[in-house]
Amino acid sequence: MDSNNYTSEIKKQFEGKVIIITGSTQGSGAETAKLFAARGAKAITICGRQENKGLQIKKEIEELGAKCLYVKADLSKVEDCKKIVALTDTEFGTVHSLVNVAGYTERGTILSATLENYENNFNINARAPFILIQEVVKIMIRDKNNGTIANVLSMAMYSGMPFIVAYSGSKAALAIMTKNIANSLAGHQIRVNALNIGWTDTPAEHDIQKRVHKKGEDWLSKEENKVPYKRLTKPLDVAKGLAFMCSDESGLMTGSVIDFDQTVNGWHSYSAYDTKILDGSLLGE
Numbered sequence: 001m002d003s004n005n006y007t008s009e010i011k012k013q014f015e016g017k018v019i020i021i022t023g024s025t026q027g028s029g030a031e032t033a034k035l036f037a038a039r040g041a042k043a044i045t046i047c048g049r050q051e052n053k054g055l056q057i058k059k060e061i062e063e064l065g066a067k068c069l070y071v072k073a074d075l076s077k078v079e080d081c082k083k084i085v086a087l088t089d090t091e092f093g094t095v096h097s098l099v100n101v102a103g104y105t106e107r108g109t110i111l112s113a114t115l116e117n118y119e120n121n122f123n124i125n126a127r128a129p130f131i132l133i134q135e136v137v138k139i140m141i142r143d144k145n146n147g148t149i150a151n152v153l154s155m156a157m158y159s160g161m162p163f164i165v166a167y168s169g170s171k172a173a174l175a176i177m178t179k180n181i182a183n184s185l186a187g188h189q190i191r192v193n194a195l196n197i198g199w200t201d202t203p204a205e206h207d208i209q210k211r212v213h214k215k216g217e218d219w220l221s222k223e224e225n226k227v228p229y230k231r232l233t234k235p236l237d238v239a240k241g242l243a244f245m246c247s248d249e250s251g252l253m254t255g256s257v258i259d260f261d262q263t264v265n266g267w268h269s270y271s272a273y274d275t276k277i278l279d280g281s282l283l284g285e
Contacts, residue, residue, distance in 0.1 A: 013247045015040035018092040020084060022075060022132065023102030025053040027202035028152065031235035032099060032242050033057060037066035039243065045088040047073040048102075067092070075102050075128035076120060085135035094143045097246045098136045100129040100151045101238075104170075105204065107163045107212050118166040125170035126177070133181060133192075140190050150245040151178050151194040152238065153257065158265045175257050182255035191254040193245045198261025199223075200233040229262050 014036050021036070023029035025048030033044050034057070044066050048054050054070040061068040069091050073080040088095055104124035108117040129151055140147035153171045154160070160168030175194060182192035199205075201220060209215045224231050241260050244250050259265070 008249070011038070011040055013039040013243065013249070014042075014097075016042050017096040018043045018045075018088065018094050019097040019099065019246070020045045020047075020088055020095055020132070020136065021099040021101060022047055022084070022128070023100075023152075024048060025050055025057055027101075027204060028197075028200060028235040028238040029099075029101035030057045032101060032239040033061055033068075034064060035236070035239040035243055036246075037061045037064035037068075041066045043067040043069070043092045045069045045071060045084060045091075047071040047075075047084050049074050076123045078127075078131060081128050081131040082135055085132060085139070089139055094145060095136050095139045095147065096145055097148045097150070098132060099242055099246060100132060100149075100174075101242075102128065103152065103154070103204075105164065105167050105208060107208070108166055109162045110165050112163075113166050121166035121170045122173070125167065126173040129174055130177060133177075137181075137185060137188075137190060141188050144188075146189045147191075148246045149181070149190070149192040150242045151192075152242070153178075153194045153196040155196055155198045155259065155261050155263065155265070157196065178257060179255045186254060191245075191250070191252070193250070193253060193255070194257045195238065195241045195245065196257050196259045196261070197238055197241075198233050198263055199227075200235065200238060201231075202235060227262055233261065 019036055019041050021029055021033045021044060024033045024046035033046050037044055044061055046054060046057055046068060049072065051072050054072065058068045058070045069088060071084050071087055073084050075081055085095065102124060104121050106117055106120060108114065133149055151174055153175050156164055156168040157171040157175050178192055178194040185192060209219045
């Protein structure tokens with residue numbers, strides 16, 4: 001019996017790997033980049049619109065022992081999505097993994113959502129991953145490196161609260177693309193999976209709770225007291241789930257969409273039939 005089959009050196013989980021992680025200048029994306037660096041990644045490309053945050057995360061990743069390329073990019077722009085992949089290939093010579101963490105969650109119901117809201121949600125949450133995957137798999141096929149792709153979804157894809165109609169639809173679209181692309185790439189031994197996360201404590205969520213929902217600084221402690229495990233999902237929880245999907249720990253798993261939440265199918269304790277939600281009381285009126 002080979003005991004090595006039952007042990008793993010987690011610090012070498014991504015040894016020699018070149019990885020692109022979107023939405024990586026804060027929150028779950030930044031935490032994922034740092035975790036992958038701590039677990040041996042050779043090089044990581046991070047991206048985002050805020051250069052000061054990007055350069056700070058770059059420094060932290062390099063202190064963990066990985067090379068890091070920061071690309072200032074707006075994922076609502078097709079050319080920026082392509083630029084991220086092209087610069088990574090030029091700088092590091094290949095891509096082994098792509099992790100699509102970036103997301104757009106601006107609120108809007110079926111009555112209040114504008115066309116701009118709809119387009120922003122779909123452009124960033126569905127179109128950008130599509131373009132990034134399209135560009136990355138060309139490199140993975142070229143280099144025959146049995147790459148991995150992980151997409152971050154949301155439990156809102158099952159239905160979602162009334163005030164995130166376009167967001168819910170965009171994440172559902174990415175879920176179906178995950179399965180379709182996984183099936184398409186199986187012959188090249190490129191695995192594609194998705195982590196379907198629940199309510200997560202991130203800087204972006206903190207901003208929305210205060211700006212849109214008009215909640216105070218103590219919103220997090222109040223909401224965490226209401227949920228079963230007395231805390232929201234944390235960025236490191238998400239990072240560990242993505243590490244499983246992108247490493248050999250997940251074996252030949254592909255086309256899987258894994259729910260990662262403390263609720264079942266996105267169920268929440270307050271009623272989705274509260275007409276005040278639909279009528280705009282949570283939209284700043």
